[in-house]
Amino acid sequence: MDSATNPGRLPKLEGIDYKQAAIDYPGKLSAEGLHYLRTKPFYNLANKLPKFRDTRGMDPETHREFCDFANLAVAIELPPGARILDVACGSGWLSEYFARLGYDVTGIDISPDLIRISEDRVRGLSYGVDHETALRCRFLVHDVESAPLGETFDALVCYDAMHHFADEQAVSRNLAAMLNVGGLLFILEGTKPPQDSPGEAELIDVMQRFETLESPFEAAYLRQILDQNGFAVVGDYVSVNALIDREALDAEGRIRPHLPAINYLLCKKVAEGKPASSVPDSRAPSLLSAAIELDEPLKQRLRSGAPLGVRLKVSNTGDTLWLGGNYMRRGAVTLGVKILDAEGNLVDEFHGEPALPRAMAPGEKTVAVIERAAPAKPGSYSMKIDLVDQHVCWFEERGSRPLVLPMEVG
Numbered sequence: 001m002d003s004a005t006n007p008g009r010l011p012k013l014e015g016i017d018y019k020q021a022a023i024d025y026p027g028k029l030s031a032e033g034l035h036y037l038r039t040k041p042f043y044n045l046a047n048k049l050p051k052f053r054d055t056r057g058m059d060p061e062t063h064r065e066f067c068d069f070a071n072l073a074v075a076i077e078l079p080p081g082a083r084i085l086d087v088a089c090g091s092g093w094l095s096e097y098f099a100r101l102g103y104d105v106t107g108i109d110i111s112p113d114l115i116r117i118s119e120d121r122v123r124g125l126s127y128g129v130d131h132e133t134a135l136r137c138r139f140l141v142h143d144v145e146s147a148p149l150g151e152t153f154d155a156l157v158c159y160d161a162m163h164h165f166a167d168e169q170a171v172s173r174n175l176a177a178m179l180n181v182g183g184l185l186f187i188l189e190g191t192k193p194p195q196d197s198p199g200e201a202e203l204i205d206v207m208q209r210f211e212t213l214e215s216p217f218e219a220a221y222l223r224q225i226l227d228q229n230g231f232a233v234v235g236d237y238v239s240v241n242a243l244i245d246r247e248a249l250d251a252e253g254r255i256r257p258h259l260p261a262i263n264y265l266l267c268k269k270v271a272e273g274k275p276a277s278s279v280p281d282s283r284a285p286s287l288l289s290a291a292i293e294l295d296e297p298l299k300q301r302l303r304s305g306a307p308l309g310v311r312l313k314v315s316n317t318g319d320t321l322w323l324g325g326n327y328m329r330r331g332a333v334t335l336g337v338k339i340l341d342a343e344g345n346l347v348d349e350f351h352g353e354p355a356l357p358r359a360m361a362p363g364e365k366t367v368a369v370i371e372r373a374a375p376a377k378p379g380s381y382s383m384k385i386d387l388v389d390q391h392v393c394w395f396e397e398r399g400s401r402p403l404v405l406p407m408e409v410g
Contacts, residue, residue: 008221009168010192010200010214013207018166019110019145021211026113028210037091037117041065064260067241068188069097072157075235075266076184077358078103082154085178087144088161092118092137098157099137102129108142108149115139145170148177155184162189163216172229179269182364185231190216191261219263226267232276232321234359235266270321270361279362281321283331288395289318290387292403295367301408302374310370312385312403316360322387324356333360335368336388339407342380348372351388374409381407 012018026037036043041062052059078084080102086095089107091114099105099122109115118139128134142149145167156175165171175185193199193216203214223233240257249255270279280286295311302308312335316322322333336351350372357366375381386402387395396402 008192008218008224009163010203010216012166012213012215013204016207016211016213018164018211018213019143021213022164023111023113025210025212026111026117037114038121040091040093064239064241064262067239068159068264069094071237071239071241071264072159072186072188073098073101075237075264076155076157076186078154078184083152085149085153085156087156087158087175088164089118089139090114090161092121092139094157094159095137095139096121096125099135100125100129102133104136105138106149106153107137107139108144109139110141110143112141115141144174148174152178152180153183155186158185158187158189160188160190162187162222164213166213168217168225169228172225172231176229176231176269181230181269181272182361183269185226185267185269187222187226187263187265187267189222189263189265191263192216192218193261217263222263222265226265227276230269230271230274230276231267232270232279232281232359232361233265234268234321234323235264237264237266239264268321268359268361279321280319281331282323282333282389285318285320285389285393287318288320288387288389288393288398289316289400290395291315291317291401292385292387294403294405298405300406301410304374304378304409305376306374308370308372308374310372310383310385310405312368312370313365314356314360314368314387315365316362318400319362321362322356322360322389324359331390332356333387333389334391335370336386336394337370337372338384338386339375340382340384347375347377347381352391374407378409381409383407 026034032047045058048055048059052061081104083104084098086105086107089095089109092107095105095107095118107118122135122137125135145165156178162168162171179185206212206214226233238259239262242257244255270276293313295313298310323329323331324333332355334352334355337349338346339348341347356368360366370385383405384402
């Protein structure tokens with residue numbers, strides 16, 4: 001093995017041109033393997049890999065892949081039409097999935113054969129995204145280790161692919177070059193198996209047979225190279241997808257499922273030309289500052305107790321990455337509201353609903369909606385809208401200016 005290999009990865013085998021092997025890989029496959037490339041993730045369950053031959057029904061790996069697709073789309077949470085780059089797209093299965101959800105997808109791979117298979121896959125679809133929307137999915141032969149594409153995207157997806165690249169530093173730099181600050185990168189990567197383990201032996205066997213690089217990362221090293229290229233990890237997930245028998249739950253409805261050693265990392269580019277760790281986040285904030293304005297006019301005269309919906313534009317005008325998402329976490333930034341009567345007395349206060357839809361880098365903007373009932377007692381009121389860090393620190397306390405809206409309740 002190559003002793004110069006970074007200790008944060010499984011060592012490479014000596015004397016292999018891994019880049020050429022990635023180009024040649026499809027030509028080394030059997031007829032069954034080539035057919036699988038064209039239909040992946042679907043395949044005949046009668047032809048399972050040897051390690052899954054004794055499983056009934058769908059094997060665990062295919063089950064994980066189908067669940068990953070849905071989880072990935074939920075995690076990136078982008079609107080239809082957003083531009084997604086599928087890095088090392090292989091035979092285009094993930095590109096097809098995102099294109100059929102209405103995204104504008106580009107898939108890149110170093111192998112011309114895989115790109116041809118990807119193009120055949122999409123060309124064979126006899127329908128668009130819907131009855132009036134065409135599928136937007138293109139494929140390009142491109143070596144992302146050598147250079148980025150000369151364009152930017154809303155999100156990059158590197159699904160089970162980073163371990164195939166010999167120069168992970170170059171790939172990370174080139175990925176960063178294809179995102180503006182605030183852009184997303186989703187990485188799925190297995191974890192480097194223990195030395196002399198069956199997992200390591202399996203990967204070495206694949207490298208010997210196909211000469212493709214199978215060199216997963218230690219979790220800490222993967223985070224290190226992401227940080228060096230401006231990527232902050234804003235979502236570190238585990239996948240627990242399964243149908244759980246109710247009787248397997250304890251009295252509190254909890255279960256401890258088996259968790260595979262796979263990294264699901266949602267990253268946000270927060271810095272240009274410097275490490276992401278140079279940007280503080282809301283767990284240990286620096287300047288907490290926001291610009292809040294109405295996204296649509298608010299009725300100033302309301303019925304007593306009537307539903308009140310306020311649609312807002314929120315901008316991060318500070319120097320701190322706000323952590324967000326649909327679950328409460330350390331450092332979560334949420335909207336906060338105080339309703340004051342004509343004398344300035346506090347009559348209602350709430351925060352945490354809604355949470356920010358996603359993490360927000362300095363300079364980013366988003367839209368959020370506050371839903372609440374108007375005060376029950378008629379009179380003149382003001383609504384003060386602010387942001388709150390970790391349910392404790394109101395941004396106004398740090399010098400940020402809240403949005404104050406007058407209301408008349410009749």
